[in-house]
Amino acid sequence: MSDTVTAESINRRIDIRMSPRDLINIGLFGALYIVTVGIFNLLEFINPVVTLLSVAASIVAGGVPFMLFLTRVRHAGMITVFAVIVTGFMILIGSPPIGFAVGVAAALVAEGLLWLGRYRSPRASVLAYAAFSAWFIGLFLPLFYARDEFLSSSYMREMGASYIKQFDTLLSPAVLLGFDLATPVFGLIGGALGVQLLDKHFRKAGLA
Template identity: 55%
Template sequence: MSTITPRPTAPRSVSLRMSPRDLISIGIFAALYIVVVMGISMFGFVSPAVMLVALAAAIVAGGVPFMLFLTRVSHAGMITVFAVITSGVLLLSGHPPVSFVLTVALALVAEVIVRAGGYRSRRLSVLAHTVYAAWFVGPMLPIFYAPDDYYGGPSMRQMGEAYTEQMQALLSPGVLLAFCASTVVFGFLGGVLGARLLRKHFEKAGLA
């Protein structure tokens, strides 16, 4: 993977100051990321098994808008604000608070990674997405420490008793741990997919 070509009109620094252009970029790509992730995840309403497949697909697909967003990141703080917006929306949609906290924490790690590459290393951008995508573990964390509250919560009641029973039967500790580990794999694949699309299409169109 090559490095991103420097842009003299968009200097990169460690400043936390957000310009109007920064805020617009964050807003646009946060909205795009939410639409992609939630749109694919909605297929999980079919069944718990489909849910796991949909989540894996959402992780990979989410790599495209996230990697495109990273080409607009000009300084520290932008990824964190992106995370606050996206996880905040998901919190309002029913995700547990622990998922919000995890997402922001992972965003801080991603900030360090992209900074280490001077905000231009595509390899480290892929790594940043790999780390950030682990937030998909967040919504399921309550199953480990508060399963009764999770399965008896409003979201699961809305899915129906049959769906809840199928989910309890499917999500054994082993399956949950395997899913948690798989977020790293799918996060990496999503980052690679996003990087390749950037190189093949978005850069040619002047979007990256």
Template identity: 75%
Template sequence: MSPKDLIDIGVFSALYIVTVGVFNLLEFISPVMTLVTSAVSIVAAGVPFMLFLTRVRHAGMVTVLAVIVTGFMLLIGSPPVTLLVGVVAALVAEVLLWAGRYRSRYLAVLGYAVFSTWFAGLFLPMLYAREDFLSSPYMEAMDADYVARLDDLLSPAVLIAFDVSTLVFGLIGGALGLRLLDKHFRRAGLA
């Protein structure tokens, strides 16, 4: 990768993290808001991701972005499986982007949808290590009532529905990003 590629990855990783973070700050209101803000984050983050794809010319750039984003999530308390899910999702997205020679608009939207499934890693431990997740340092920062309501809300069925919905919200976010890219960013000379 060239220095320009690394700069692009750094800039767009920061934009992606800020976009996701702004909406996820509201998750502390209630457990329901945790799921709502995740969905809104996926849609909103489609804009910087699609703008990033205008600068991607070869394999590896999306995966490095995923490592940075999910690595940051680990630093703020997300479960380690988030990094694994993020890297796998990014590799699949890379295959889709490569199949479209990094220029297919439809595969770019689909690639973003697949990339967005890294959000499933945030709650995945609720399926296989529920007690450990609920007693993690991140959850200890919440009050006991919040943790109890989250435990009640995130049944296996809700978790599976959320995991599947990350693809749907990713498609919406990718389409929104593509629309804004065409409508505003190309006119402004940014894409």
């Protein structure tokens, strides 16, 4: 009995050791994820309605490179470092600092879900991406507690006065709350899309 317990404990322990290959994969797929998300987010300059649509689309599209990344993940810590890279980059281009904390918290939840699935469960991988996608909530979180400061930030001023007015009208607290609650749903869709493409295309091509 003790031998069995010991074996299970060894199998379930959280290993956070990073190899050079792990770090390369994190950097490579982190960059691919940022580019994929960034392509859709460029549409936000059109108007605030498109901003919300582009964020939803970027979450779905981001599921593809993220699922490819998960085929390289073998232990805890990799998703958290991935989140640090992604949210750190977002701060550099003008996103609110609170997004970093939200991103790390979302990554830790994703780490737990992936670990429970032994890093091989497609279902756990989809759930992990849905949890990870919650980092997008941090992009608009200051609108709940520092709205005026957010709307007067240099990033928003670049959009123009008309855009800011429309943005303020559209993104009411109720709309933001609804969008935040929908974020994991977009993540589930993106994760499912990523799994489907892995099975149909990437594995055949030897990429997963």
